[in-house]
Amino acid sequence: MDKVRTSCGALRAPDEGRRAELCGWINRRRDHGGLIFVDLRDRDGVTQIVFDPQNANFRDAEHLRHEDVLKVRGNVRRRPAGTENVRLATGEVEVAVAELEILNRSAVPPFQVNADDTVDENLRLEYRYLDLRRNRMQENLRVRHRIVKAMRDFFDAREFVEIETPMLIKSTPEGARDYLVPSRVHPGTFYALPQSPQMLKQILMVAGFGRYMQIARCMRDEDQRADRQPEFTQLDVEMSFCTEDDVLETMESCMRYVWKTVLGLELAAFPRLSHEEAIAKYGLDKPDLRFGLELSDAGFIFEDTEFVVFRSALEAGGAVVALRYPGGASLSRRDFDALTEAAREFGAKGMVWLALGSDGVKSSAAKFLSDANVVALRAAAGAETGDAILLFADPRPELAYAVAGKMRNEVGQRCGMRDPSQYAFCWVTGFPYLEVDEATGKPAPAHHPFTAPAHGQWDLIDTDPQKMRAQHYDMVLNGYELGSGSIRNHVAEFQRKVFKRLGLSDEQIEDRFGFFIEALTYGAPPHGGMALGVDRLVMLACGETSIRDVIAFPKNQAFRDVMMDAPSTVPEQSLRDLGLRIVTP
């Protein structure tokens, strides 16, 4: 057979005798003096190539180094018996190099490309092209591609249309801060980059597309935080004439399809929890259902307690919440101190613990706990001898539950119950419509102001808005909020009322949202949808713990691109063109 260009992962025993041409990078070289082996790597795998001393190219091969780029031609031959490498797909064969072409040399890399060692992340980001050359990142980005392709295939089969929405839109300063882009053509005015295509996709429903999806890039100028990027990707979906169930069914089926095609896993039906139930059992609106450890209300046990911390919390309308720690009786005081410290970081004022040892009960609040208290607590928490019980009290019940919920995750982690290869999806539904903003004391939408209230509750916006529930739902995976969605307002007048309730003046409503409310007046169909965080989804599917490891070119924690060095200053002339002047703080 003639020479055939092939990948470095393709050759097998039956290819023996073929002439092959390979291109790739030097993954490793093993120089035996009289014989040189090189592992040649490309996107597809690794093939061993051999330089024999009688060959004219042997002298050149002696000077080859890691990451040099080669093109080689030669015969495929079986390796001598006993020297096959079972750990390599191509391990039965090798290529005896007849012709060597060095396509490019590589400088010595700042870290080893051929190993998945730990490397300082900023160094990885500075030399991202070398980092992306490594196995782990190659694999992650290929999984990401397959997930996104599966999403598109799924929605295509259901007759959704992918429609691109603009990146340069109008600033509507509600919620997150906008990234602004100055207009040169209209000095003194600005575009905003989309925080999400929310209003545009709703307008596409008004336009009659009926089923829309987009793999959409979103930008939010928020403060930096560990697992946040200034730009991120969403699977954005919107449908007309649909109910909440329709959206949930669609998105759940999509996840099932993605997991099946990409990971080969069958997902069970997603449990549905009401917001109330999620808080009561798990303390959080994003419960990790890979493990049980449900919380329990212990307030009734301490109604008459002498313990001032509990009593004052309860008298102020607060709560005492109990969390079982399986096997926790064997923890040391030091361990309990560490847990208490963790609870403080989560916003607790403190934590009371009980260790239910076989030799008796120890507790940080022993002198305040009667025997009857302990018996009742064991029953309430479902704890047995050998366990510990952790108690969290706060005058604000939602805070007591939130802390207990975060500690539940902590305990689950310590007990090894958060297996990253397990995928526990669920839905949380029936969120409150409004919540009170702690900073401003004003009502704020629990989701966003385009959400519709629960059936029959439209009038409550005038009479008792705090009682309203929203047709709003979250998809949760392993304790992460993957995304949320809602059935939307499609009635212009109600939409206007919502904005007023949120404290906007008529002028503000007109200026910021006038075009949108007007669109609703022209026969807007009932509609709803959802957006899922693709970065986070891919992260969990890859078993990674940082979204940066599933994004090709992420910013670092300070939101800098350390490879390109962005953001950066611009020439004075560029500023003048835009009518901008920098005011140094």
Next chain:
RNA sequence: GGCGCUGUAGCUCAGUUGGUUUAGAGCGCCGCCCUGUCACGGCGGAGGUCGUGGGUUCGAGCCCCAUCAGCGUCGCCA
């Protein structure tokens, strides 16, 4: 923005109570040897303002203060 942790060779890290010579190891890098390795092996070598600035001390990689950077965490994220 608050808090915590980290910063020592190209990379990943060790470095005792503040004092033993020239601050170490593994990998990488350079040179020599090696014909069946695959994390090849053997021998030798280069490589360090201990993040930066100040302070305490007879003496600082180690203690103190400031600062910078990175990571983590909380606030924030309609």
